[in-house]
Amino acid sequence: MRNAASLNSEPEYPGRAIITRYSAPDGGSASTFDFIVVSNRLPVDRVVDADGAESWRTSPGGLVTALEPVMRGADGAWIGWAGSADLEIEPFDNDDMWIIPVPLSEDEIARYYEGFSNDTIWPLYHDVIAPPSYHREWWDSYVAVNRRFAEAAAAAASDGGTVWVQDYQLQLVPKMLRELRPDLTIGFFNHIPFPAYGIYSQLPWRRQIIEGLLGADVIGFQRVADAGNFSRAVRRLFGYETKGAAIQVPLDAALVSVTTDAAPVASKRGAPYRTVIARHFPISIDSKGYQALAQRPDIIARAKQIREELGNPETIMLGVDRLDYTKGIGHRLKAFGELLAQGKLAVEDVTLVQVASPSRERVETYRQLRDDIEQTVGRINGDFGTIGHTAIQYLHHGYPREEMAALYLAADVMLVTALRDGMNLVAKEYVAARYDNDGVLVLSEFAGASDELKQALKINPHDIEGMKSAILQAVHMTKAERGRRMRALRKRVMEYDVARWSASFLDELQRVRDQSPTIEQGSTTQS
Ligand SMILES: O=P(O)(O)OC[C@H]1O[C@H](O[C@H]2O[C@H](CO)[C@@H](O)[C@H](O)[C@H]2O)[C@H](O)[C@@H](O)[C@@H]1O
Numbered sequence: 001m002r003n004a005a006s007l008n009s010e011p012e013y014p015g016r017a018i019i020t021r022y023s024a025p026d027g028g029s030a031s032t033f034d035f036i037v038v039s040n041r042l043p044v045d046r047v048v049d050a051d052g053a054e055s056w057r058t059s060p061g062g063l064v065t066a067l068e069p070v071m072r073g074a075d076g077a078w079i080g081w082a083g084s085a086d087l088e089i090e091p092f093d094n095d096d097m098w099i100i101p102v103p104l105s106e107d108e109i110a111r112y113y114e115g116f117s118n119d120t121i122w123p124l125y126h127d128v129i130a131p132p133s134y135h136r137e138w139w140d141s142y143v144a145v146n147r148r149f150a151e152a153a154a155a156a157a158s159d160g161g162t163v164w165v166q167d168y169q170l171q172l173v174p175k176m177l178r179e180l181r182p183d184l185t186i187g188f189f190n191h192i193p194f195p196a197y198g199i200y201s202q203l204p205w206r207r208q209i210i211e212g213l214l215g216a217d218v219i220g221f222q223r224v225a226d227a228g229n230f231s232r233a234v235r236r237l238f239g240y241e242t243k244g245a246a247i248q249v250p251l252d253a254a255l256v257s258v259t260t261d262a263a264p265v266a267s268k269r270g271a272p273y274r275t276v277i278a279r280h281f282p283i284s285i286d287s288k289g290y291q292a293l294a295q296r297p298d299i300i301a302r303a304k305q306i307r308e309e310l311g312n313p314e315t316i317m318l319g320v321d322r323l324d325y326t327k328g329i330g331h332r333l334k335a336f337g338e339l340l341a342q343g344k345l346a347v348e349d350v351t352l353v354q355v356a357s358p359s360r361e362r363v364e365t366y367r368q369l370r371d372d373i374e375q376t377v378g379r380i381n382g383d384f385g386t387i388g389h390t391a392i393q394y395l396h397h398g399y400p401r402e403e404m405a406a407l408y409l410a411a412d413v414m415l416v417t418a419l420r421d422g423m424n425l426v427a428k429e430y431v432a433a434r435y436d437n438d439g440v441l442v443l444s445e446f447a448g449a450s451d452e453l454k455q456a457l458k459i460n461p462h463d464i465e466g467m468k469s470a471i472l473q474a475v476h477m478t479k480a481e482r483g484r485r486m487r488a489l490r491k492r493v494m495e496y497d498v499a500r501w502s503a504s505f506l507d508e509l510q511r512v513r514d515q516s517p518t519i520e521q522g523s524t525t526q527s
């Protein structure tokens, strides 16, 4: 809820002077928010039409898809980058969601976003599928931009409010924010994997990142294994005690004031500590919303039209991915190409539709990937296509939800072959869209979704023969078995939706908050 009452108090915290309070949604006096989400990207994209008129459109992408319904329900504020360089945009109201843009310069986009976030952390956390680059000037930019986000959150949060920080681009924000505003309850959710210590330990700034994250009260991960890897890294680097999901982080007395009877508990070694929870909260989708979309007559008609435009093949296989090396698109194409070459599949019967939406196009590894994938698609189509039949319909575009739902309905087999993926919402969307209890999901065991979607055909994408067998099994599966598997998959996806995900995370945050000593805004000493 928006909260104007706290504005009369002027908190004293470092950086306070440079932070301006925001105009209230009603145009009145400044206002703050009890609940704030902070993420690298805003949930809206700026669109400028031919006449120069500016509007905002909900952007695609996993995080936005997941959090947008939660935010609209909460009437909170969302802090993030508007997606272009040097945009100084005033906060504004967008359909019941208060949007607070944080500007990034060209140089920061290159160093903080494309560099440290997507060419250091992203490959490192995805098991070094591509080699991470380590550059000290990228790190400096990452620190500076994280500080800007933390300051924006500190300025917008009401007394004792809750701030939920999202993802690997902002791992330093929890600690920075706690230093600015010890009164806040802070959550962090990591949408991508957290690697094993042997890989994580490569990072030159491995201690700073963990310290940054430990500023949160609850740190959420997609999988049990990710949370375990994080706790192990904490033990190895800091020697803090962990008990199940609880990590005992020694209190920095300079930052905390205890104003209730609930004094900090002493650890075995006698030092006072605060408890940080690190555990898995697998993200989900707006399952009912997706199902309702897929049941719309115009979407059903569009699915039929897609099949017709493809020549009504017996089997349509579908891949939907950002064009990212983590998604295993090349491995999938290799398996499909070999099945065609061996005559186990024929282009007259089977078509593969591959949506490869543009992503991070200025990062060299992504440019190289695009060249490789498009060369492979061209080769397979050249080798196996006929005048009337194309083996692979390759689409280098981003599509709206409506078209995604129609594609899911049209596809007999969904291929999710990620080499490593935090969750993979596409897998869940496919299941939610199949209200007809049909369709087969082939799913990599290295996607987070694999922990929950147990009735999918599981594959190890590195095992090309195994993937080929699973594809053939999917193509030839009986309707009865398809129905059995899909019903079980749907039970999980329809029950455990994005509302359950956010509720379970926020409930945990509330629980930790209730057990913690109360901290007053602006306090700097411990009583
Ligand atoms: O913002 P971009 O650089 O264009 O990238 C898009 C998003 O990609 C990542 O998605 C992850 O989160 C999904 C939802 O939890 C999850 O299903 C998927 O497995 C992850 O890869 C990234 O984490 C987001 O921050 C990006 O916005």
Ligand SMILES: O=c1ccn([C@@H]2O[C@H](COP(=O)(O)OP(=O)(O)O)[C@@H](O)[C@H]2O)c(=O)[nH]1
Residues within 6 Å of the ligand: 060, 061, 062, 063, 065, 320, 321, 322, 355, 357, 397, 398, 399, 400, 401, 404, 423, 424, 425, 426, 427, 429
């Ligand atoms: O053309 C496209 C391709 C993808 N998506 C959406 O982008 C998200 C991708 O999320 P996922 O978790 O699968 O992977 P990420 O891209 O976040 O790594 C899903 O909601 C897709 O429906 C979309 O709206 N249009």
